[in-house]
Amino acid sequence: MTEQNTLSAAVTVLRAEQPLTVEMPRCDHYIDGRHLESATGETSEVVDPARGTVLATVPRGGAAEVDAAVAAARAAAPGWAARTPKDRAEVLLALAEALRDDRDRLRTLEALNCGKPPAVTADDVDSAIDTFRFMAGAGRSTTTVAAGDYVEDITSMILREPLGVIGMITPWNYPLLMVAWKLAPALMVGNTIVLKPSEVTPLTTLRLAELADGILPPGVLNIVNGSGSTVGAALSAHPGIDMIALTGSVGAGRSVAGAAAANVVPAHLELGGKAPVLVCPDADLDQVAATVAEAGFWNTGQECGAACRVLAHDSIAEALTEKIVTAVAAYRLAAPEIDQDDTLGPIIYRGHYERVMTAIDAAVDRGAEVLLGARGDDSEGYWIEPTVLKVATGDPISLEEVFGPVVTIETYREESEGVARANETDYGLTASVFTRDVATALSLAKALDFGSVNVNTHLALPTEMPWSGFKHSGYGRDLSAYALDDYSRTKHLALNHART
Numbered sequence: 001m002t003e004q005n006t007l008s009a010a011v012t013v014l015r016a017e018q019p020l021t022v023e024m025p026r027c028d029h030y031i032d033g034r035h036l037e038s039a040t041g042e043t044s045e046v047v048d049p050a051r052g053t054v055l056a057t058v059p060r061g062g063a064a065e066v067d068a069a070v071a072a073a074r075a076a077a078p079g080w081a082a083r084t085p086k087d088r089a090e091v092l093l094a095l096a097e098a099l100r101d102d103r104d105r106l107r108t109l110e111a112l113n114c115g116k117p118p119a120v121t122a123d124d125v126d127s128a129i130d131t132f133r134f135m136a137g138a139g140r141s142t143t144t145v146a147a148g149d150y151v152e153d154i155t156s157m158i159l160r161e162p163l164g165v166i167g168m169i170t171p172w173n174y175p176l177l178m179v180a181w182k183l184a185p186a187l188m189v190g191n192t193i194v195l196k197p198s199e200v201t202p203l204t205t206l207r208l209a210e211l212a213d214g215i216l217p218p219g220v221l222n223i224v225n226g227s228g229s230t231v232g233a234a235l236s237a238h239p240g241i242d243m244i245a246l247t248g249s250v251g252a253g254r255s256v257a258g259a260a261a262a263n264v265v266p267a268h269l270e271l272g273g274k275a276p277v278l279v280c281p282d283a284d285l286d287q288v289a290a291t292v293a294e295a296g297f298w299n300t301g302q303e304c305g306a307a308c309r310v311l312a313h314d315s316i317a318e319a320l321t322e323k324i325v326t327a328v329a330a331y332r333l334a335a336p337e338i339d340q341d342d343t344l345g346p347i348i349y350r351g352h353y354e355r356v357m358t359a360i361d362a363a364v365d366r367g368a369e370v371l372l373g374a375r376g377d378d379s380e381g382y383w384i385e386p387t388v389l390k391v392a393t394g395d396p397i398s399l400e401e402v403f404g405p406v407v408t409i410e411t412y413r414e415e416s417e418g419v420a421r422a423n424e425t426d427y428g429l430t431a432s433v434f435t436r437d438v439a440t441a442l443s444l445a446k447a448l449d450f451g452s453v454n455v456n457t458h459l460a461l462p463t464e465m466p467w468s469g470f471k472h473s474g475y476g477r478d479l480s481a482y483a484l485d486d487y488s489r490t491k492h493l494a495l496n497h498a499r500t
């Protein structure tokens with residue numbers, strides 16, 4: 001039974017009387033196939049963002065756990081690397097099967113830990129399963145330059161080898177999915193792993209450790225819980241790793257890349273985004289409004305590719321704005337047990353709630369017009385209404401990542417101005433163009449400085465295609481066969497076959 005729970009005069013949230021219930025995973029570190037407490041005995045609380053209540057207590061690791069995990073991964077590396085691709089693919093497929101069998105529990109854990117609505121948890125878990133399946137197949141059919149005699153009597157060939165031990169650090173917005181994006185290709189090419197989940201959202205990663213136990217050999221996957229400043233920093237600076245892979249903020253990316261530089265190992269960085277939606281005069285405005293409402297507010301806008309910045313041609317801006325506001329106004333804030341269409345969940349934690357509210361308030365103070373929302377309530381969970389702001393050219397909110405349920409609308413007059421403004425942000429992850437003209441679509445797509453450009457859609461993310469940013473959005477490819485390249489190295493083998 002549902003009730004309308006009015007938190008304050010401003011913000012209404014749908015909830016059931018009872019939150020979802022689920023069996024928690026073992027909340028400890030997972031090192032060398034064993035579940036371990038922290039050496040220090042320190043713990044941190046995992047909070048339900050829809051209610052602000054404590055869900056679980058997880059040990060906080062430190063340098064000792066990182067050392068142990070790297071040592072376990074190093075010891076397991078030769079055996080795992082020596083297996084054939086077919087063998088490793090079978091292990092990945094078994095893991096995909098275990099995730100599928102556990103789908104409901106994983107969805108509920110993600111729903112409780114992140115406040116995500118059912119549509120988002122279904123997509124998260126299904127996409128994670130698909131990533132393991134895809135990498136299992138793609139890793140058996142890699143292409144590379146043909147072997148050949150490029151010097152007389154010497155046959156050259158390329159060996160593709162694992163890097164060794166990879167440190168991985170994941171964020172809170174898609175806890176299981178971001179782990180799958182990194183883990184599946186890295187395991188498939190024969191690496192062993194030390195993984196630190198976000199301290200805010202470790203639950204599905206810890207459940208994955210339980211599922212992987214008995215499928216992956218001990219030491220192939222190790223998980224250390226803790227904060228970025230302790231475990232994340234210790235892992236990225238550890239001399240025993242061969243690469244550090246991070247999905248997170250630009251600030252964390254800079255720290256991790258600095259540590260990697262000191263160790264002379266590669267960093268693989270998927271960082272923030274600020275996606276423009278460039279709307280041409282001939283665009284289908286209903287399509288734009290529906291797409292912005294979905295892709296701007298998916299996962300409550302806590303999405304690095306969110307369609308958060310609409311650049312509308314002057315001639316259609318008024319009509320488009322009305323349609324976007326109407327489409328977004330259909331959303332209801334709801335706790336994750338409410339299984340209805342068009343619901344939005346909470347903001348992940350109090351500190352982030354305050355960041356998003358501060359960004360909205362500052363924009364309004366600078367003169368942004370509130371077309372919808374802009375009100376929040378953190379008395380029981382962390383809730384912000386879906387917000388649409390009309391902003392002036394050059395307002396900082398157009399360039400900075402807000403990472404919440406906030407879409408801004410601004411106008412442009414000339415196509416060249418629209419492109420220049422879309423590109424003026426430091427981020428370069430994803431962008432979209434809306435036009436009915438194929439030549440315009442192609443030339444604008446080429447002019448946009450973003451790692452993926454969508455035409456008449458936004459957030460198209462097939463597992464087969466690479467996801468990677470330009471500029472401050474980082475470097476390194478997730479998804480697709482390119483991820484297999486990124487997590488491996490090429491060795492040139494030259495074989496002298498002259499008969500003497």
Ligand code: NAD
Pocket residue numbers: 169170171172173174178196197198199226227228229231232233236246247248249250251252253255256270271272273303304401403429467469473
């Ligand atoms: P965050 O940078 O605060 O944390 C990400 C992870 O890095 C966490 O596990 C955290 O503990 C760790 N960390 C933080 N500082 C660190 C440091 N100095 N050294 C080592 N580790 C450190 O980011 P978040 O708030 O969890 O996630 C949101 C950010 O992630 C946004 O900027 C978003 O755009 C980005 N993101 C990017 C993608 C992508 O594919 N490009 C996907 C999801 C999220």
